[in-house]
Amino acid sequence: MSDLNKEKSLALANEIKADGSFNRQVNRFTTAFGEGSDELPVEAGRYRLLWSAVCPWAHRSVIVRRILGLEDVISLGTASPMRPNLPHVDWEFSLDENGVDPVLGIRYMSEIYKNTDPAYSGRPTVPVMVDVKEQKVVNNDYFKLTNYFETAWAPLHKDIAPDLYPEKLRHDIDALNDVIFNDVNNGVYKCGFARSQEAYEEAYDTLFARLDELEGRLSQQRFLFGDYITDSDVRLYATLVRFDAAYYSAFKANRNRIIDFPNLWGYLRDLYQTPGFGDTTDFHAIKVHYHLSNHIATDDQKSKNILPKGPDLSGLHSKHNREVLSNKEEKFLNRKG
Structure with a gap:
């Protein structure tokens, strides 16, 4: 194993239990979308969904975004399928011109996580919703994100949108x-x-x-x-x-x-x-x-x-x-x- 892979494997050590089984890290940013005072406001053009086409968790959010007609409401940033050559696990926007996301101006996914929380030490994951106004991560809860799109975002669905969550x-x-x-x-x-x-x-x-x-x-x-x-x-x-x-x-x-x-x-x-x-x-x-x-x-x-x-x-x-x-x-x- 190369030195670089060793460093990356060490970074994932907290996701491997004593018996050798994989224990996925907990999502850090889980504030819900909604109308409550402690919820994220639903607003067209305010958020950018970052994903990579390789990731199943991210893919399902992109599927629901398309089916419900939210493509003109939530912009999309796409990271490369190849991991960058860094000592930590990351995603890179090398598919974009000049290698940076055109809206957020970041080269690596970790930048937006660190900008949100300088002490963040987990893997920068996708999908992640970023508040473009604040330039900060607001939600990376892949387990509930499609449900938010299906419910809280309903006022911005296309006409006669299907009901994926009856x-x-x-x-x-x-x-x-x-x-x-x-x-x-x-x-x-x-x-x-x-x-x-x-x-x-x-x-x-x-x-x-x-x-x-x-x-x-x-x-x-x-x-x-x-x-x-x-x-x-x-x-x-x-x-x-x-x-x-x-x-x-x-x-x-x-x-x-x-x-x-x-x-x-x-x-x-x-x-x-x-x-x-x-x-x-x-x-x-x-x-x-x-x-x-x-x-x-x-x-x-x-x-x-x-x-x-x-x-x-x-x-x-x-x-x-x-x-x-x-x-x-x-x-x-x-x-x-």
């Missing part, structure tokens, strides 16, 4: 989101970041047991809650779409590919072909990050910086026939319907 289903959606997060979204990272055989195998078994369960659930209904896409589908999609291209090999989550699950594979194709999903998915960026720029990988694990040519993902465009499970062509429940 009030009558919120308790059930929240419960399923917890399961999906622990066993699937974070489950693949628990496999990939494990530092003991026991921790890896436990995470592996939990992940595939949950995928088996979801395969069964989706054999009976088109989406996780029936006929229409909800917030839970967005969250599951972000992991499934990365699975065969990245997690299967890079994170040793290799019992099955998603293409090997008939119902999950059809479900993934259905979502991928839905506006907001496939058109925000960047497979090149995903592969570059997970195979060449994974900040905890050793030089040997990165196979001497060779980018895998596969897998063949053209099947995502093939007919899925999932509509027969709902007898509906429309995939969204309209908020005003």
Whole structure:
């Protein structure tokens, strides 16, 4: 392992438990959006959403932003899929002209975190909402951010925006989101970041047991809650779409590919072909990050910086026939319907 990778691995030491299992850091900026005096005001043009196309947590916020028509309301800054050559874990705006975000004027994600809290010592994560007026981070709570977009930001949704978080289903959606997060979204990272055989195998078994369960659930209904896409589908999609291209090999989550699950594979194709999903998915960026720029990988694990040519993902465009499970062509429940 290079000296640089050693330093980065040490920086992540507080996210590895004594048994070798991965324990993701807690979000630092969690103030909610809303109308309360202690909440963040909802205001068009005030905030900038920073993301990288490789990150599943960030991707789902971008999907919801597009589906709900918030693209002209919340601006978007995109970091490179490649980690910068620094002694700490960071994101870099090298895709932009002169290598700086054109709105915030920052080169590295850590700059806006440090500007907000000079004592901040965690990883600078995405997605993160930045108050452009104050030039400070206001929310990096990836677990709740899409829910804020779906509720607090409703006054700024496009006309006839879909309802991804129906009030009558919120308790059930929240419960399923917890399961999906622990066993699937974070489950693949628990496999990939494990530092003991026991921790890896436990995470592996939990992940595939949950995928088996979801395969069964989706054999009976088109989406996780029936006929229409909800917030839970967005969250599951972000992991499934990365699975065969990245997690299967890079994170040793290799019992099955998603293409090997008939119902999950059809479900993934259905979502991928839905506006907001496939058109925000960047497979090149995903592969570059997970195979060449994974900040905890050793030089040997990165196979001497060779980018895998596969897998063949053209099947995502093939007919899925999932509509027969709902007898509906429309995939969204309209908020005003």
